[in-house]
Amino acid sequence: MAIEWYLVLSAMLFSIGFAGVLVRRNPVVVLLCLELMLSGGALAMLSFSRLHGDGDGQVFVLMVLVVAAAEVVVGLGLVVAMFRRRIPLDVDEMKELRG
Amino acid sequence: MVEVAFFFGAIGAIGGALAVVLLRNPFYSVLALVVHLVFLAGIFLLLLSQFIAAAQIVVYAGAVMVIYVFVAAYVGGIEEPMFDSxxxxxxxxxxxxxxLFIEISIAVLGSSLTALGTEGVAKVESGFGTPEAVGRLMLEDFLIAFEAASLLLLVAAVAAIVLAGRKDETTGPSATVPAGSTGPGEPG
Structure with a gap:
């Protein structure tokens, strides 16, 4: 398989995740769609790693896994805190930070 | 054979991704993301990234998704009036x-990188993508990134406890746990 196919697939996954971030309103699902975008980026990096026969991209993908885990922990902690304080779980309702 | 495996994995990954976005119940979205990640790990294997594929299954589809499942079950299946507002x-x-997809595709396919039409370098070094090779790179060339990642995980763990921990006595009544009225609903 040519590397192009993998890159187009990664672009497609990134775009689907992007659409989800825009359209969905539940913060848990927004975080899930962010994971989709991250996995699209990871696939692109692995494709280029294979293209060059160089392992650096794989280490970068591991770093992406670490950052995604940290992001999930903080984001879901925020969701739980919102739920406890009875803030509606809807990203459209959170307007307090608007400048 | 590689083509069959690629398209099988690609259809599964795209289907899982679409299901994440389109399913209305967050609990099902989490399960769809697990499907997506498993198929994507298969595609990683086609790119000779055995260790990343295994780490993806163990860390993502295993550990991270368990957190998602717990939180989705805890906050309940909020019936999202999908897209209304x-x-x-x-x-x-x-x-x-x-x-965005069309733009990225044009940018990638229209680039003058002629190697994109090939399958990559014909002969990769032996051990490419194995835990040994990745670990060697990580602990020799990328040691600072590795240490920074460990620090980041520590900070994230502390942040999760600070954000989601119970603050019963110290703060006002707004911080108390809702008593059953808005308890977690059915996941299904």
Whole structure:
């Protein structure tokens, strides 16, 4: 398989995740769609790693896994805190930070 | 054979991704993401990234998704009145995403990188993508990134406890746990 196919697939996954971030309103699902975008980026990096026969991209993908885990922990902690304080779980309702 | 495996994995990964976005119940979205990640790990194997594929299954589809499942079950299946309050985004979101996909595809396929049409370098070094090779790179060339990642995980763990921990006595009544009235609903 040519590397192009993998890159187009990664672009497609990134775009689907992007659409989800825009359209969905539940913060848990927004975080899930962010994971989709991250996995699209990871696939692109692995494709280029294979293209060059160089392992650096794989280490970068591991770093992406670490950052995604940290992001999930903080984001879901925020969701739980919102739920406890009875803030509606809807990203459209959170307007307090608007400048 | 590789083509069959690629398209099998690609269809599964795209289907899982679409299910994440389209399913209305967050609990099912989490399960769809697990499906997506498993198929994507298969595609990683085609790119000779055995260790990343295994780490993806263990870390993502295993550990991270368990957190998601717990939180989705804890906050309950919020029946999202899907897209109601933002009709503009409902229309323009997919259009913008499709435009982004076309744009990235043009940028990638229209680039002058002729090697993109090949399968990559014909002969990779032996052990490419194995835990040994990745670990060697990580602990020799990328040691600072590795240490920074460990620090980041520590900070994230502390942040999760600070954010989601119970603050019963110290703060006002707004911080108390809701008593059953808005308890977690059915996941299904």
């Amino acid at each position: 933002s009709p503009k985004l409902r229309i323009f979101g997919p259009i913008i995403a499709a435009a």
